Amino acid sequence: MKAIPHARTKFAVIIMKSDVRIFGLEGFPLVKAGDDIVTLLLKTARTLGIPIAHGDIIVIGHKIISKSEGRVVRLSEVRPSARALKIGGRTSKDPRLVQLILGESKRIIKTGPDIVLAESKQGIVCLNAGIDKSNVEGEDTYCLLPADPDLSANRIARRIRSKTGKRVRVIVTDTYSRPFRVGQSEFAIGVSGFDPFFDYRGDRDLFGRVLKFKCVSIADELAGAAELVMGQGAEGIPVAIIKGARRIRERRCRPTPRLAIKRNVDLFQDAL
Amino acid sequence: MKAIPHARTKFAVIIMKSDVRIFGLEGFPLVKAGDDIVTLLLKTARTLGIPIAHGDIIVIGHKIISKSEGRVVRLSEVRPSARALKIGGRTSKDPRLVQLILGESKRIIKTGPDIVLAESKQGIVCLNAGIDKSNVEGEDTYCLLPADPDLSANRIARRIRSKTGKRVRVIVTDTYSRPFRVGQSEFAIGVSGFDPFFDYRGDRDLFGRVLKFKCVSIADELAGAAELVMGQGAEGIPVAIIKGARRIRERRCRPTPRLAIKRNVDLFQDAL
Numbered sequence: 001m002k003a004i005p006h007a008r009t010k011f012a013v014i015i016m017k018s019d020v021r022i023f024g025l026e027g028f029p030l031v032k033a034g035d036d037i038v039t040l041l042l043k044t045a046r047t048l049g050i051p052i053a054h055g056d057i058i059v060i061g062h063k064i065i066s067k068s069e070g071r072v073v074r075l076s077e078v079r080p081s082a083r084a085l086k087i088g089g090r091t092s093k094d095p096r097l098v099q100l101i102l103g104e105s106k107r108i109i110k111t112g113p114d115i116v117l118a119e120s121k122q123g124i125v126c127l128n129a130g131i132d133k134s135n136v137e138g139e140d141t142y143c144l145l146p147a148d149p150d151l152s153a154n155r156i157a158r159r160i161r162s163k164t165g166k167r168v169r170v171i172v173t174d175t176y177s178r179p180f181r182v183g184q185s186e187f188a189i190g191v192s193g194f195d196p197f198f199d200y201r202g203d204r205d206l207f208g209r210v211l212k213f214k215c216v217s218i219a220d221e222l223a224g225a226a227e228l229v230m231g232q233g234a235e236g237i238p239v240a241i242i243k244g245a246r247r248i249r250e251r252r253c254r255p256t257p258r259l260a261i262k263r264n265v266d267l268f269q270d271a272l
Numbered sequence: 273m274k275a276i277p278h279a280r281t282k283f284a285v286i287i288m289k290s291d292v293r294i295f296g297l298e299g300f301p302l303v304k305a306g307d308d309i310v311t312l313l314l315k316t317a318r319t320l321g322i323p324i325a326h327g328d329i330i331v332i333g334h335k336i337i338s339k340s341e342g343r344v345v346r347l348s349e350v351r352p353s354a355r356a357l358k359i360g361g362r363t364s365k366d367p368r369l370v371q372l373i374l375g376e377s378k379r380i381i382k383t384g385p386d387i388v389l390a391e392s393k394q395g396i397v398c399l400n401a402g403i404d405k406s407n408v409e410g411e412d413t414y415c416l417l418p419a420d421p422d423l424s425a426n427r428i429a430r431r432i433r434s435k436t437g438k439r440v441r442v443i444v445t446d447t448y449s450r451p452f453r454v455g456q457s458e459f460a461i462g463v464s465g466f467d468p469f470f471d472y473r474g475d476r477d478l479f480g481r482v483l484k485f486k487c488v489s490i491a492d493e494l495a496g497a498a499e500l501v502m503g504q505g506a507e508g509i510p511v512a513i514i515k516g517a518r519r520i521r522e523r524r525c526r527p528t529p530r531l532a533i534k535r536n537v538d539l540f541q542d543a544l
Contacts, residue, residue: 019293019294019295020497020501022292023291024291110540110543134483135479175486175488178450178451179451179540179543180451181532181533182533183469184487185489197454204505205505206506209406213456214456216447217456220455221457224492225292225497227488228497228517228518232488233472233477245500259453259454260452260453260454261452266452267387268389268450271389
């Protein structure tokens, strides 16, 4: 257990064995292309008196990563293809936005009134291939997902290590609508430094019976937990630091588990 | 800000304005039919030195509620109908378990090898209508969902208020597989004392633009956050207390928002 002075409130940041604690990086500056997110992150944490420690989980809304990586596009610079014009007509979406979605998608899954559901190049099934304009400056400016969120997460983790000596885990997140449920919640779209799943299969329950199915998406739960301090509007808190989370294991030496499921093993196939 | 002595560790429980804190009720006793969960909950929290305060969010895995409400069934007492036998043959599931699922469902959505996906009587789309045997005592014993999780949540919140004078919010949760994603995570299936959604629609973003779609399922994010300390195996931590969560609003005077979406407005309809 550590007690570290808390600069702003003059109270100690005490992490007990038994609890999880989530800090929002309030006052994070606006990010633009070319900005060094890690420098901004460490500076903001220092100002707030939040120490970075080994094992901390740094959760970052993808938008500031996309912005820093220049993944921001103006519709006025986009020329819609014939296909984009056709889908635009059918969905009442701006054909230039549809063109952006097509450019970021492996496949279009569904179109409907104001709906384009796609599997993004990153393998994520979501509306508009994750392209969004909230909290992006400029009337006709849209933000794309980072081209490779795992790579972005790795790069950020490495850079935090080189600047602080601390080995942190990083999650890149986005906010998605979910089938069967009302409202949106936050999901992990990129992970660095730990296994995004905690697999109970083969473990035993309270009564000694072997668990056959349970495999928890810790990464998605951490993403949702982080959103509790981050918010979606004008809060301006794009980063959270989670301390005290258990069941965090080094990523094992096997093919990288994918957060998005393969179609042929999705239990919900044909269910909607 | 409050500093309250922490009985076991002799450190203070300090809740800062800027962070969310999640405590797991370790050492919670095993629950059986007729047990008073609130008494057990308050006793465990007291032993751990975790104070109950106004606005705390008490997250409870549904299983201890189901057990206390006697929603536990032995397969040996179930007689499968002709339909259950037929589905049992098709899915290789025990026809008596299928019978239980049929009895707890509004409709069966999909059957396949070892898969029965149903809309439960509570309106939740999930595998086996939420019927499960992990952490349930007895070789052929299964646990059903609480008959009315909102009612259970309300009853627990009222009883905590009458015993402590504190107005808490309660979430009842279960663990579900999700379409498009690998692994399971925790979802809210019953809520008391607050609006499960934080609706940004009509609010403005960082650059003053009106948000048109964002409506966050705070209840589901709190459920997932709680699971980070609860676990799914032999941890024996069925309750979490979340302190410091923001965007928690009294439930507004309008028809109770349902956590499960209506089929005709599910954007993902026909998408799987």
